Structures are given as C-alpha cells and as structure tokens.
Amino acid sequence: MPLETPPGYRALDEGSLAGFLSSIPGVAERLGGDPAGWKVAEVGDGNLNLVFLVDGPAGAVCVKQALPYLRLVGEGWPLGLQRAYFEQLAMKTHGPLVGPRIPHLIHYDPALYAIVMEKLSPHIIMRRGMVAGTVYPHFADHIADHLARSLFGTSDLALPAAEKKRLTAEFCGNSELCKLTEDVIFTDPYMVHPRNRWTSPQLDATAARVRGDTEWKLAASRLKLKFLASPEALLHGDLHTGSVMVTEEDTRVIDPEFAFFGPMGFDVGAVLGNLLLNYFAQDGHAAEPDGRAAYQDWVLETVERVWTLFEARFLALWRGGATGDAYPASLFADGDGVRALEAERRAYMARLLADSLGFAGAKMTRRILGIAHNIDLEWIADADRRALCETRCLTLARRLMVEAGSFAGIADVTAAARDVRAAVKNIGL
C-alpha cells in the first residue's frame, strides 16, 4: 500500500521530468532545444531520494526529489518529505557564505519537494574517488574554507541574536532527520538493535564488547546531548565524503537535508572521521602490503590540513568579522583585552577540536556497527581483511570518543592513527 502524500505530490520519473522542468521559468532556455529530446537519467544511489540528471543541447540540470520513505529500507520506514524544504533552505542560507562550494540552486518546487540545481560535471562522489586511490590536492583547502565560512557565518560570532534565533527556529522543524541521526549514530550501535549489522562472525564479539563498554556508551551519550542541545551554527548535518563531489580541481558539498543548528564539531568531525575511516580501509584495497602507503600518507596529511586550515580561517573570520552578539569586540579593545580575546579564541578552537574528534569517532563507529555502512569498507571483499581494517577503525574511534580532550593537536590524531595501524594485527577489540 503506497504511503499517503500531500495533495499535488507525485514521484517524478524519467517520463514526467521534461514536462515538469519546462514549466519552470528559465530552465527550458538553460537546457535548450526540444524537451522531448532532453536526456534524463535517474542516478540516485543515496538512501532517501530520487536524483535525475537532465542534459539538453545547451546545458544540464540536476533534479533531486524527496521520497516519502527511507529508500535504503523501503516503504517500511516512512520519512517526511519536508526534508527537501530544509535542504533548499540550507542551500539558500549557506550559499551566500560559501559561494562556489555548493551547487547553484535554480528552483525549488514546494508541492513536489523537488530541488532543481546545477548539474555537477565531471564531478564524482569523493568517497568513490578515495576508494580508487585518487588524490584531490585542493580538497583540504576547499572543505576547510567551506566549514569555516558556513559555521562561523551562522554562529553567534557572526549573526545578531534575533536573526540566529529566527533561523534556529525554522530548522527546528527538521527534527525528524535529527532524530534519525540521534538514533542511528548515537544510540543504536551501542545496543542490540535489528537495524545494526557488522562483519560477522569476525566482529560478533567486538560488537558485544562495545555494547558492554560503559565508558564508550557514556562518551556517545555525552555527544548525543551535545547534538540535541548545542545550536552553535547551521550544520550540513551529514558531511561525509559521500556528500562531497569532486574533480581534481573542484570540490562541492551536496545534500544538506540533515541541516539544523547544532554543534560545529559534528560537521568538522564528519569530515575528519570519514577521512580516517578511509585511511584504515586502504589496506583492504591495496594490491600488495603497503601498496597504498603513499595514498594513506596523503589521507593523513589531508586530515591535518583540513583541521589546520579550518582553524586558521575560522580565526581569521572571527578576528575580522565578529558581527554577532557573542564576545562584543568593544569589551576587549585595549591591549590587554585584545591579547585575552585572542587567547579565548584559541581556547574556543581547542574545545572545538575536542568536540570534532569525539564526533569523528562516533561517525566511524556507526559505519562499522550500525545500519549504514559505506563503500570504503564494504568494497573490501575479503571479510577477514575488512574486519581487520574495521578493528583498527574502532580502536581509534574509541580513543577519539573517550579521550577526545587528550589530543593536544591534530598531529597527535594522525600519529595515533599510524600507531593503531601498526599495532593492531588481529581482528577484534
């Protein structure tokens, strides 16, 4: 039985798409030629949506439409269509701050919950490129800039309080997708739950050990509370390497349907955690031992550069553009005040690094023990080899979550990753 949907909603398909698009001012001109001749392909490989790429003689667009259920599971898990509204609202809110780092938004259809945007070409999903071992020399620079601008620009450091409260209130409406994160990242992996899966039987005992690890579960619960009640900035909310499209020259952040006001470390940690997960996964893809060593060096260098560049840019934005209500600059105008405020900014970033590492660990753990896995690890065909990579991931993840504050800087994190890779030779925690 199909799920009930609002009047006017219908799932688009390759046959109906040209008709829909030609009704939108400007889109027919952008694509050019006869709508009947437009090439339409449904390419959605995500879990929640239909995605169409449409090519005409003059140009191309991408159409993303929300489905009324979680596609990964099917109609058994209904999911509100309004997430498309929040996705386009996030694009409109972050767009002026981050400029070319997100696709250009062309149109939003509120009845169809469909977003028409620039088609990115020849971009591919970054996760696929990383599994193949492709280096993206500009990624660290681009994503650090994106993170700094999107997070600083929607924080109390940049926004007047009333404007931030207005935006926060709007995004509170996206509670259904927040709840999904709360459950599948911070809760389910730490308990017996039918949605969980892992490499079995290799990690059966490990999964049980995690479920009995009180310190780990407390760390997850503290992060969950932070996720629930720390609206520091407008987050992307799902910023893993599957939400990034890349070429060797360009980087674009897509799919902000989980957007809401939350702790900045959740976005930063999503990037760092997915890079670290890929670092460990490379050993499952190498043709010979250490066959991906150079790539792994690049991944860890990227981890370091993402944080270092993010921190520098965030601090620069703060020093130069503190237009928000937090830390009024006029209170710290004299020499002593300027020095003290700078020390405060450093302490703020140290706290944000600890938050980011904790969330990074949570993102790594859920990809191994929870519902949603990813190809970095899933494409390792040999289950023993995969389980060893996953054991290393979990070893570092636990340390990032339980001891987040003990890492003095990002270099300590990459050193710990190398140590774990060298030290862990057996499957299972």
Added chain:
Amino acid sequence: MPLETPPGYRALDEGSLAGFLSSIPGVAERLGGDPAGWKVAEVGDGNLNLVFLVDGPAGAVCVKQALPYLRLVGEGWPLGLQRAYFEQLAMKTHGPLVGPRIPHLIHYDPALYAIVMEKLSPHIIMRRGMVAGTVYPHFADHIADHLARSLFGTSDLALPAAEKKRLTAEFCGNSELCKLTEDVIFTDPYMVHPRNRWTSPQLDATAARVRGDTEWKLAASRLKLKFLASPEALLHGDLHTGSVMVTEEDTRVIDPEFAFFGPMGFDVGAVLGNLLLNYFAQDGHAAEPDGRAAYQDWVLETVERVWTLFEARFLALWRGGATGDAYPASLFADGDGVRALEAERRAYMARLLADSLGFAGAKMTRRILGIAHNIDLEWIADADRRALCETRCLTLARRLMVEAGSFAGIADVTAAARDVRAAVKNIGL
C-alpha cells in the same frame, strides 16, 4: 506621539477593565455581583506592564497587560507586545509540571496581550519581605521543587527531541526580551553606557575598574555565549526575588515573560544571586551593627538549601523519569552502567552548579553597575553604607563569575560570602 500598536490593541485602564472582564466566559461568575461594583486597582510596579487587581463579592482576579514600551524608561524604548504571548505560553508549559507553584491561568486575550489569572492574596513580593527581614521557612523547599520540575521537565532528559525542538522553536520568537537580557546583564555593565548607573561618586572608580577587568569581562562574555546558545530547558528567564510572591506558607513564581530555552544555571543562578545580594544588603538595613545577623544566617542557610534540595530533586526526577532522548536508560541497564550513569548525573550537577554560580555573579553585578537596580540596595538611604554593601556584593560576584569552577559545593559559596562580609571594610574594589 503614541507608538503604533496592532489593530484591536488598547491599553486597559481602571474604567475599561470591568467591561473587558465581563466578556470572558466564567470570569463574571468568579467575581460575582454587578461588574459596576468591582473594585479595580492598577498596581504595576514593574518595568514593562500594567497590572490590575480586581475584586468582586465572590472572588478576585489579576490582569496583566503588556505595554508597547519599557515602562521603566518610557515610550523612548519600545518593546514588543508579544512578550505577553510568551508569558502565558510559559505558564501553560510549566503549569502541568510545577502545579501550585505558579498562579492559575484563567484567560489570555491575544488582541489585548492581556493575561487574566488568579489574584494572589495575601501574598507580597518576596524582595519586599526580605528587605523587611521576614523569614520564609518554606521558600527553599518550594523554589527548589519549582526549579527542579520546570527545568528537568522541559529538558532533553524528560522530553522527546521532536517535542523539545517544537517548543524551542516557539520560544525563539521571544528574541526581543532575550536581547534585553543579553545587553543589560552581560554587556552594558562592563562598558561605558548611558543606561548604566551606580552609587556615585563612591563607586566611580570601582565601575571603571570593572570596565578594565579583562578576566571579569571574559567571564561575562562566556556566560553570554552560554545564554545565547544553550537551550537546555525552558527558563523563567527573570527569576529574581521580585518575581516571587510569598506568604509564610506559600510561594508562587510570577512574570515569566522572559521565558525561552536557555541554560538551566541562569534560573538557578538568578535565585542564588538575589539571595546573596540580599545577604550583603542586610547590613544597610540593620538598626545596629550585626542587627540583622540572625536574618543573614537564614539567608545563607536558604542559599544552601535551595541548591541542595534542587540538586536532590533534579536527580530524583532524572533517576525516576528519564523519558527524554538524552542518556538512554537502556544503554546503562547493567550494574556497571547504573553506577556510571549515576556518576555522570553527579558530574552533570557539578557542572550545573558552576554555571549557576557564574550566572548568580552576573545577576549581582548588573544590579549594582547596570540599568536596573533593586530595593535590597536602593532602599539603603546612606550612600556610603550602600556602597560598602555593594562593594561586598561585587567582590563575591567577581569570584563567582571568574572562579565558578573552584567552588566544590554550595557550602564553599556561603563560606566565601561570610568571608567577604568580614574582610571587606572599605568602599570600592
């Protein structure tokens, strides 16, 4: 020139009140007799509103109406009427949680921005009673219970995330009154501002010293950031002893027009800070040296009991009714988990005490150096004597704000208050 108001709004007066009330179902019956015979008195001594007490032969009501400006200053400082909407919404939200601790809400008129509620009698404003040296033996018990129930019950420990986000979003609309707090408590007292005043010339040098005290200003700014972006629970938002009406037997919390989702410590700290301020002010009201010593002992004992009882009740609610999404009980069901979760609860309360002390210090400081003073200190006619009490207040306030984390328990706070009273013999920091 009168300020523009929405269609349908008119300021009520003693002449028009009976007509308004008799149009509300049930109110005429409650008051009884002929509306022309109802006794109406405007008694508002606050800064923001008209307050009418209406007595009929069968009963009485209180009517509170928002004015479109800050009454303390006059029409030169316009203030949105919608704060009345948030006040009644807070009463409706807290009401089922706290029961008899707030007045019964009878009616809300959205066009007049007027709240009709139970008339409290023979209650008086607690601050007046405390200035007169009246002991309220049940206050600590009552206010601790109110704080625990209102804060726990609207937190992520008790509410499902979607419900908490829905409420948070609504109260984000009260940003104008939040901004007032952000300015007059956390910002203005620490800078040169025409709204500030203090006992002059006695505290001129002190006010200047505070404006140059970088550590103090950083502490105020950290608290401000917490106020801006920590929606832990639905706060009253202005819970000083002027927002409490008492008899020796009863305690009622009134005037939640500043209500919003913020850090719990702001409400707890408002209570503690105003008690501590009264403790120091008593020396200005004593007929002879140490003439109020017994009362001062009671005030400090009340400070201790408010925190101790609040902590015990909050913990009991958490242990017995953790129906929210934070710290899922099922993750901590075994013996080790139960113990660890209890330790986590204790750590949570320790953090909350530190928050509360910081906010208490901020509330004390603003009453001496900012726009809004109160009668505990203002009614000390001798300016030198007042300035000495104020110096002691500021001495403790700075310590509470800058060293909040160094107080291991509430007994350390009352000990520090006694020390400050004994040690500070001269006017000025």
